[in-house]
Amino acid sequence: MPTAAIVGGGVIGSAWASRFLLYGWDVRFYDPAPNAEQVLHAVLGKARRWVPQIVEALPGEGSLTVCSTLSDAVATSDWIQESTPERLEIKHAVLSQIQAACSDAAIVGSSTSGFMPSELQAGSERPEQILVAHPYNPVYLLPIVEVVPSPQVAQDTVDRAEQILSEIGMKPITLKSEIPAHVGDRLLEAVWREALWLIKDGVATTEQIDDIMTHGFGLRWAQKGLFETYRTAGGEAGMKHFLEQFGPCLQWPWTKLTDVPDLDDDLINLIVSQSDAQAAGRSVSELEDERDANLVAILNALRHEDRAAGAFLNQLASVEARQ
Amino acid sequence: MPTAAIVGGGVIGSAWASRFLLYGWDVRFYDPAPNAEQVLHAVLGKARRWVPQIVEALPGEGSLTVCSTLSDAVATSDWIQESTPERLEIKHAVLSQIQAACSDAAIVGSSTSGFMPSELQAGSERPEQILVAHPYNPVYLLPIVEVVPSPQVAQDTVDRAEQILSEIGMKPITLKSEIPAHVGDRLLEAVWREALWLIKDGVATTEQIDDIMTHGFGLRWAQKGLFETYRTAGGEAGMKHFLEQFGPCLQWPWTKLTDVPDLDDDLINLIVSQSDAQAAGRSVSELEDERDANLVAILNALRHEDRAAGAFLNQLASVEARQ
Structure with a gap:
């Protein structure tokens, strides 16, 4: 069973965890914030409600492990997704801890909305395993993810990243060069x-x-x-x-x-x-429900039309679910 | 029967003509270009195909008259929509001809995407009847229309403009002040x-x-x-x-x-x-068909959801059709 480590929860990290779980991955979750588990379960509840309405072929849900240390979360994981606050010194410290404990073969994706992969890699001994995988809120419903490698990331790693992100129902778009804030x-x-x-x-x-x-x-x-x-x-x-x-x-x-x-x-x-x-x-929770119901309605409506997110979903539904 | 004059055809003017016709208005169309009628009928064909798929309560179609002079088109019209090329000297000349022949009580809407109403009104003896009514392509499907009055346009005229545009299935948004290119x-x-x-x-x-x-x-x-x-x-x-x-x-x-x-x-x-x-x-005609099919699918999907274009359409469908 493939395993994803989620480092940093919040709305973004929790939705990444939800996506991996719903698509059959085991998830190891680490966030020291006192309310992190509460946010995770709230987001996971929403994902469980909405995602099956747009993808019929979901495999059984993976297992969720909430870890008490970062190294425990990342040690045996195939994909590690970092979603910590948007400050470079925090990201450097966390990426350093991740790389001290994770496998050389793992891919480390960062949810950063602003930093370039070469900035994240600065000072790293294994820059080649770090890339940007930038999603959009709500991450459990919007298919898009921007993949941004630096020149230090091998094409094979980019190919594997695209493959994995596609397997969890996303539409990866790999940029041709890195710039601040991506596209x-x-x-x-x-x-x-x-x-x-x-x-x-x-x-x-x-x-x-x-x-x-x-x-x-x-x-x-x-x-x-x-x-x-x-x-x-x-x-x-x-x-x-x-x-x-x-x-x-x-x-x-x-x-x-x-x-x-x-x-x-x-x-x-x-x-x-x-x-x-x-x-x-209307409360934010009501606004979220409106948003998600609208997105589900649009995605399903577009399913059998050409050249849109729905067409992608349609294609996705016909792919054999990963077991 | 209310009458709209369409001055200037093309993709935009022809779609305005189609909207008015499908919502039961009589239309008087003027465009001296040799292929103007051909474009009009092509656009009207598309509108007849798609609009009934999103609005059930359409009244019977109005009558279409293609006029050989501008004054014949505008003389007895309640709404005059100007969709000529985006050059101020052309718009001034056309607006002057329109106002020489039309009723004081008519509203003259301009499809301009860039000019402010005060620019269009410059030199006019009746600036108070000219406002911007800026639609978006495809005009027969997208509900939005930006209404931009200058300070010379009375609130009563703005109210009537909003009323008329709502009657032809549009969502008028009246800006609080005029700026180049609107919003x-x-x-x-x-x-x-x-x-x-x-x-x-x-x-x-x-x-x-x-x-x-x-x-x-x-x-x-x-x-x-x-x-x-x-x-x-x-x-x-x-x-x-x-x-x-x-x-x-x-x-x-x-x-x-x-x-x-x-x-x-x-x-x-x-x-x-x-x-x-x-x-x-894919040809442009195929792209247009994809676009329109997608828009119809989205609008229908959103119909029973909150706070979106579909909700507006839903509301529209429940309004008594104008007879």
Whole structure:
């Protein structure tokens, strides 16, 4: 039975643990925080509720062991997933402890949203076993995982990482080079920065911006990305024609290119009050349930359509479950 | 019977015409381009195929009149939608012709993606009847429409515009102030700029970026926008805590803040070749059909869920169809 070690729980690490368990892996979990087990069981409960609704061919659940030391968690594990706080000195210390106890043959994936693998590897004696495996919340439902190797990671290790991540129902995308924040979070950061300007300048509220996304381009991007959407919109004249037409728009002073909004108390309070109004009394737990029910509905709806997350799931359901 | 004039066809104007027709309005269509009628009928065919799959309560289709002069199209119309090329001198000339022939009581909506209503109104004797009504492609399926009044537009006119747009199955969001490119296209522009850097720097291909969107945050945004997603991710500690944690990220050198990528021939050719590989021989017409089938599947799946485009559609289906 393959074994995954989860080092660092929280919402992300706990969801990794849930994914591995539901796909039949044994999981050894380590997080010294006093409420770590409580969070783990809450997230695992959600994963057990939703994941079987999108994947019929799940194998039997693996066994869960909560470990009292990091070395006990990682010693015999095939995959070790690090999900500690986003501070480089913490990650270096934890990765060092992991590598002191784990097998040379194990793969060490980091959930870091910002650091490059070469930064994580700095000072390591075995940099070749560390790579970024960056997931998106909710990790038990969203298929995407960005795999980022440094030049020190062998292709064979990348291939094995992709294979393992596919086996736990994920869609691994291996980037061609490492950059801070990888790909998805760079795009999110660009949207976030622009959205903060829109709030700060009083152009729209959080609810209006969200409505424009959910009733507009969010529906596009659930099934075709930026480039295929524009290819489609460009019509029979083709992508080259579209780009030649669209290019000049970048010269327009549309976005607040050169400045970062100051997220000061005034702006924080404005966003908080608008977000409170938008939530209209719904708790975070209710919002999570809405989100997960919506995701399950969308994924199932897309299952038999082309070229989207659902098509991937459809393919997944037809793969023999790992035993 | 209410009447809409469509001035300027193409993919956008033709889809506006289709929406009005399918929701029971009479439509008077004007576009002097030789292939305008052909495009109109192609788009109308698509709308007739897909829209009844998401809205059961459609009234009988209105009547379509293709007019040979602009004044004939607009003279007796209640709503006039201008969808001419994105050049201010063209829009000024067309709006002037429209206002010379239309009723004072009509609303003149512009599909402009970039210009502010005050720019469109400049030089007009009746600026108070011109506002931006900016839709998103495919206009016959995506519910969103950004309504942007200038200070010269009375609240009563905005109210009537929202009412009419709701009657043709749209979700109008009226911005609190006018800015170039409104809200949605500013967010799209931010993503587009960052994506061009990712391609240019060789970090990922068009297909990889699209996969990261469709298997990741695109699925989020089809049902919860940026702010509600982060509120949910922030957990019980709340939005304020989340913002205070997240704020510092903006100080990181994650995005190419201060520069616009040069969309030169090399970058255009790189995107075109990657996009061609990604399409794998599928024609634009096939891509459109995939897109529309996916959108219909998602919208129907979301119908009975909360707080998303589907919930809006659900509400729409329960409203008495306009007769």
